[in-house]
Amino acid sequence: xxxxxxxxxxxxxxxxxxxxxxxxxxxxxxxxxxxxxxxxxxxxxxxxxxxxxxxxxxxxxxxxxxxxxxxxxxxxxxxxxxxxxxxxxxxxxxxxxxxxxxxxxxxxxxxxxxxxxxxxxxxxxxxxxxxxxxxxxxxxxxxxxxxxxxxxxxxxxxxxxxxxxxxxxxxxxxxxxxxxxxxxxxxxxxxxxxxxxxxxxxxxxxxxxxxxxxxxxxxxxxxxxxxxxxxxxxxxxxxxxxxxxxxxxxxxxxxxxxxxxxxxxxxxxxxxxxxxxxxxxxxxxxxxxxxxxxxxxxxxxxxxxxxxxxxxxxxxxxxxxxxxxxxxxxx
Amino acid sequence: xxxxxxxxxxxxxxxxxxxxxxxxxxxxxxxxxxxxxxxxxxxxxxxxxxxxxxxxxxxxxxxxxxxxxxxxxxxxxxxxxxxxxxxxxxxxxxxxxxxxxxxxxxxxxxxxxxxxxxxxxxxxxxxxxxxxxxxxxxxxxxxxxxxxxxxxxxxxxxxxxxxxxxxxxxxxxxxxxxxxxxxxxxxxxxxxxxxxxxxxxxxxxxxxxxxxxxxxxxxxxxxxxxxxxxxxxxxxxxxxxxxxxxxxxxxxxxxxxxxxxxxxxx
Numbered sequence: 316x317x318x319x320x321x322x323x324x325x326x327x328x329x330x331x332x333x334x335x336x337x338x339x340x341x342x343x344x345x346x347x348x349x350x351x352x353x354x355x356x357x358x359x360x361x362x363x364x365x366x367x368x369x370x371x372x373x374x375x376x377x378x379x380x381x382x383x384x385x386x387x388x389x390x391x392x393x394x395x396x397x398x399x400x401x402x403x404x405x406x407x408x409x410x411x412x413x414x415x416x417x418x419x420x421x422x423x424x425x426x427x428x429x430x431x432x433x434x435x436x437x438x439x440x441x442x443x444x445x446x447x448x449x450x451x452x453x454x455x456x457x458x459x460x461x462x463x464x465x466x467x468x469x470x471x472x473x474x475x476x477x478x479x480x481x482x483x484x485x486x487x488x489x490x491x492x493x494x495x496x497x498x499x500x501x502x503x504x505x506x507x508x509x510x511x512x513x514x515x516x517x518x519x520x521x522x523x524x525x526x527x528x529x530x531x532x533x534x535x536x537x538x539x540x541x542x543x544x545x546x547x548x549x550x551x552x553x554x555x556x557x558x559x560x561x562x563x564x565x566x567x568x569x570x571x572x573x574x575x576x577x578x579x580x581x582x583x584x585x586x587x588x589x590x591x592x593x594x595x596x597x598x599x600x601x602x603x604x605x606x607x608x609x610x611x612x613x614x615x616x617x618x619x620x621x622x623x624x625x626x627x628x629x630x631x632x633x634x635x636x637x638x639x640x641x642x643x644x645x646x
Numbered sequence: 647x648x649x650x651x652x653x654x655x656x657x658x659x660x661x662x663x664x665x666x667x668x669x670x671x672x673x674x675x676x677x678x679x680x681x682x683x684x685x686x687x688x689x690x691x692x693x694x695x696x697x698x699x700x701x702x703x704x705x706x707x708x709x710x711x712x713x714x715x716x717x718x719x720x721x722x723x724x725x726x727x728x729x730x731x732x733x734x735x736x737x738x739x740x741x742x743x744x745x746x747x748x749x750x751x752x753x754x755x756x757x758x759x760x761x762x763x764x765x766x767x768x769x770x771x772x773x774x775x776x777x778x779x780x781x782x783x784x785x786x787x788x789x790x791x792x793x794x795x796x797x798x799x800x801x802x803x804x805x806x807x808x809x810x811x812x813x814x815x816x817x818x819x820x821x822x823x824x825x826x827x828x829x830x831x832x833x834x835x836x837x838x839x840x841x842x843x844x845x846x847x848x849x850x851x852x853x854x855x856x857x858x859x860x861x862x863x864x865x866x867x868x869x870x871x872x873x874x875x876x877x878x879x880x881x882x883x884x885x886x887x888x889x890x891x892x893x894x895x896x897x898x899x900x901x902x903x904x905x906x907x908x909x910x911x912x
Contacts (some may be wrong), residue, residue: 350874375850405807405811407765409810446845498844500844501844602873
């Protein structure tokens with residue numbers, strides 16, 4: 316089954332993850348971390364491409380050819396061409412075995428291949444290339460690599476990027492798929508977003524509780540970007556084992572069966588008033604409110620008012636003067 | 647070597663793995679006990695050891711090695727150990743004629759900011775000679791440590807390229823091992839060190855990370871060791887990939903125990 320047939324069937328069934336990633340064409344960006352490595356997923360995608368009958372070119376910067384081919388059977392290995400940038404990328408040994416021109420020339424040489432048929436190019440890894448090449452050069456090379464345009468003369472991008480070196484356009488009808496592995500922690504947000512803008516699909520690897528999961532962002536042309544999250548594990552022969560079901564949420568959800576707690580239950584004071592209590596409250600005069608009844612009550616001693624006596628025992632030094640000192644006040 | 651650490655890593659000197667890069671890192675504590683462990687481990691395992699020691703002098707490693715049961719002097723004399731004493735060579739380089747290549751050439755030259763001379767030194771040191779072919783099993787490169795190279799003015803990419811070439815020669819071509827120590831600056835926001843640490847972590851098969859306790863210093867528990875096995879997907883259960891233990895360093899050994907199970911606390 317070719318990828319295009321798979322896309323046609325996609326309306327009825329949920330596409331398997333690798334198929335849907337490969338069906339888009341263009342660039343697929345795999346973002347991994349130290350804890351959740353992405354090379355296994357890259358090899359799983361390569362295996363799937365090879366099973367479709369495509370030829371796979373691998374620009375290998377981080378692992379040796381033997382280590383990369385490990386786990387693939389001979390059928391897949393025969394379709395895999397490994398461009399070795401691991402052994403001597405910077406030409407330190409000067410034996411002439413290194414790829415001429417270094418990493419940039421090796422990348423541009425991939426654009427200039429002339430073999431027919433659909434081709435997958437795997438870059439292991441984009442992080443290595445990003446550490447050794449300027450970001451703009453790398454992005455231009457990737458853009459040229461993943462372009463599927465059959466008519467170079469009329470393409471508007473030649474006008475937009477006048478400083479671009481001459482990079483030959485692939486021959487008409489050629490479909491190139493680019494798989495790039497990027498180690499997220501090594502780069503700042505700028506280069507990562509620049510590479511991500513070139514990608515038609517972006518897979519961010521993470522996981523929880525020992526289970527790897529992939530968060531996939533699809534950027535299909537003329538559609539809104541769509542998200543999908545999928546738990547998976549990679550088997551030793553690099554086929555994918557999808558674990559369905561919802562992702563385990565790390566935070567616990569509140570139980571919907573317990574009713575919300577009413578804070579006004581079981582209080583030691585009364586929050587509500589009965590009608591009689593409300594009337595009594597409204598008719599109460601406040602102690603410092605001076606009304607006319609209160610004035611009269613103060614001026615006249617009331618019937619039940621107790622008289623008070625003052626008992627005075629003078630000391631020897633007290634000056635007993637019967638005169639009232641306030642007599643001379645004229646009120 | 648510390649037998650308890652061997653048990654945790656599931657290795658013995660007889661059946662050590664080959665072609666592996668082991669990354670040692672420490673955060674808020676001193677991880678040099680791991681360097682001493684691997685140095686004595688590989689000497690006892692009859693490996694040919696090339697030790698690029700940039701931090702301490704030869705006598706320091708020798709004294710600690712004697713406590714762990716290996717004599718570095720004897721190993722150097724019988725040709726098992728090639729020792730680059732960074733502290734001494736760094737001074738020597740200024741008193742030699744400039745034409746002679748020196749492993750720490752970058753200290754003298756302003757424009758060549760790569761470690762190719764150091765790589766050539768390592769390659770020469772671990773090159774198999776005929777009479778040694780039968781004597782030593784595999785080569786191993788030990789570096790203590792890589793963060794100091796950043797302090798000496800090299801960029802993270804230069805150090806990563808050096809380890810890349812060492813991996814190609816020592817791990818892949820000669821089926822040997824590499825053990826390197828990198829300090830983790832933690833909150834210090836050292837971008838170059840972070841690139842170096844993360845870049846090496848992605849290339850490593852085994853990461854041993856010694857951390858200080860989050861709660862501060864303690865007399866009975868000196869720190870915490872996190873062990874992370876990386877590599878292609880293994881058929882073993884994912885639970886085995888990462889372990890955490892606490893440790894206490896004693897005079898001649900290090901004891902490891904599960905978190906919270908220190909003998910002083912139980």
